[in-house]
Amino acid sequence: MSLFKGCGVAMVTPFDRNGNIDCDVLGKYVDFLLDGGAAALLPFGTTGEPATVTPEEYENATRFIIKRVNRRVPVIVGTGSNSTATAVRHTADAKRFGADAALVVTPYYNKCTQRGILEHYKAVADVGLPVIAYNVPTRTCVNIAPATVEKLAAIDGIAGIKEASGDIDQFQAVAEICDKTGFELYCGDDSLTTIAMALGASGIISVAANPAPREMAELCALCERGDYAAARALQFKLSAFIHALFCEVNPIPAKKAMQLIGIDVGAPRLPLTEIEPEHAIVLENAMRAAGVLK
Numbered sequence: 001m002s003l004f005k006g007c008g009v010a011m012v013t014p015f016d017r018n019g020n021i022d023c024d025v026l027g028k029y030v031d032f033l034l035d036g037g038a039a040a041l042l043p044f045g046t047t048g049e050p051a052t053v054t055p056e057e058y059e060n061a062t063r064f065i066i067k068r069v070n071r072r073v074p075v076i077v078g079t080g081s082n083s084t085a086t087a088v089r090h091t092a093d094a095k096r097f098g099a100d101a102a103l104v105v106t107p108y109y110n111k112c113t114q115r116g117i118l119e120h121y122k123a124v125a126d127v128g129l130p131v132i133a134y135n136v137p138t139r140t141c142v143n144i145a146p147a148t149v150e151k152l153a154a155i156d157g158i159a160g161i162k163e164a165s166g167d168i169d170q171f172q173a174v175a176e177i178c179d180k181t182g183f184e185l186y187c188g189d190d191s192l193t194t195i196a197m198a199l200g201a202s203g204i205i206s207v208a209a210n211p212a213p214r215e216m217a218e219l220c221a222l223c224e225r226g227d228y229a230a231a232r233a234l235q236f237k238l239s240a241f242i243h244a245l246f247c248e249v250n251p252i253p254a255k256k257a258m259q260l261i262g263i264d265v266g267a268p269r270l271p272l273t274e275i276e277p278e279h280a281i282v283l284e285n286a287m288r289a290a291g292v293l294k
Contacts, residue, residue, distance in 0.1 A: 002184055003101050003130060003159055004074050005202045006220040008040035009033050009209040010047040012251045012258060013061065015266035021057050022266065023064055029263050030068045036213025039203060039220075041069060044078035045103050046139060047207055047251045052269040058090075059097065066098045076132060080105030084120045091127040101130040101159060103205075108140035114148045118155075125157030136164040136188060146173040153183035162205050164188025168195065175199040190216070190242045194235040197223035207250055208242050211257040212292045241290035244283045248275055253283050260284055260293055 014029060016022040033041060043065055044050040044058060053061075066075050077099040079090035084107070091102045104124050106117060125131050133152055137143040143165060144152070152158050163174050166189050178185040179200050187196035190208040197203070197220065209216035215238060222231040245253045251268060256275045258265045260283075267274045275283070287293035 002202050003076065003132070004040040005224065006039035007037065007203055007209050007213065007217040008042050008076065008186065008205045009038045009213060010045045010205050010207050011041055011043045011065075012210055012255050012265050013043070013048045013053065014264075015269065017266070019266075019269065021053075021061050023061070025263065025265060026061065026064060027068055029258070029265065030065060032263060033209070033213050034069070034072060036209070037217030038073060038209060038213050039217070040074045040076055040205075041065060042076045042078065042103055042205055045134065045205070046078075046105070046136065047210075047254060048078060049251065049269055049272070050078055050080075059093065062094065062097045062099065074100035076101040076103050078103045078105070079124070080107075080134060082107040082110050084123050087120070087124050088127060091124050091129055091131070095127060095129040099129065101132060102127075103132045103134050103162065105134040105136060106140050106142045106144060108142065111141055114145055117142070117144055117148055118151055121152055121158055122155055125155055128157065130159040131157055132160050132162055132184070132186065133158060134162045134164070134188070136162075138164075138166065143170075146170065146177055149174050149183070150177045150181065153177065153181040158183075160184025160186060160202070162186045162188045163196075166192075168192065171196060172199060175201065190245070191239065193219055194223060194228065194231045197231075198228060207245055207254050208238065210254050211261045211287065212238070212241070212290070215290070215292060238290050241286040241292055244279075244286035247279045247282060253279065256280055256283060257287060257292075260287060
């Protein structure tokens with residue numbers, strides 16, 4: 001059974017003016033995403049700046065989100081690390097907090113082999129919380145090869161993969177494996193949503209859905225219904241907006257986009273900085289053209 005189908009949201013982490021996690025804003029933000037049709041919430045993935053969050057903040061925010069969601073949709077918590085022991089511990093913590101599953105990025109910086117990737121995920125899966133492997137080589141410098149995906153699919157407890165390589169040939173190869181094995185496939189690139197779902201992806205784990213949950217949920221719904229003519233039209237309409245969200249490293253533009261729609265999630269934590277003024281103008285114009293910002 002799928003953990004979710006449709007639009008999951010790779011959440012930002014709201015910080016107040018003093019740099020602390022802002023639970024008042026976090027509650028409003030969770031409600032906004034759920035009201036917009038989000039099918040799953042994914043805190044503390046890449047978009048959530050987990051590398052800059054303390055263990056206490058991680059626990060408090062995760063528990064807050066799980067309580068606020070109250071089982072309306074799955075909460076899939078980022079638990080990855082470049083240390084297998086740390087990833088195992090984070091996953092055990094997420095299970096203890098009540099998460100429905102874990103999103104586990106490949107070990108970054110270490111540049112492990114494909115065998116190392118398999119051993120890493122086997123260790124995490126032993127925790128007993130469903131795991132979505134997360135392949136984003138532009139951030140980690142490690143790619144999960146399609147042949148390794150096929151081996152991951154055979155491991156009990158690994159429920160699926162978020163494929164965010166941006167390589168459409170690789171995505172197609174992974175999609176074919178997932179179709180054959182029943183392994184769950186989620187797209188990690190907003191700009192490829194329609195293509196990915198045409199190839200059999202169950203949905204998107206989306207950055208764009210932060211300011212635009214209704215639009216991204218509708219895009220997924222159109223694909224699920226097989227209305228690819230309407231899906232193409234919506235994908236084209238959102239294209240410039242999606243690209244603007246990556247004019248600087250994620251989540252810098254995503255946080256600015258949230259501020260523009262009236263949910264002040266604050267600035268990123270250093271070493272990430274606030275968006276450059278010229279990029280903010282491009283982002284705002286793209287949001288207005290897409291209908292995301294009225």
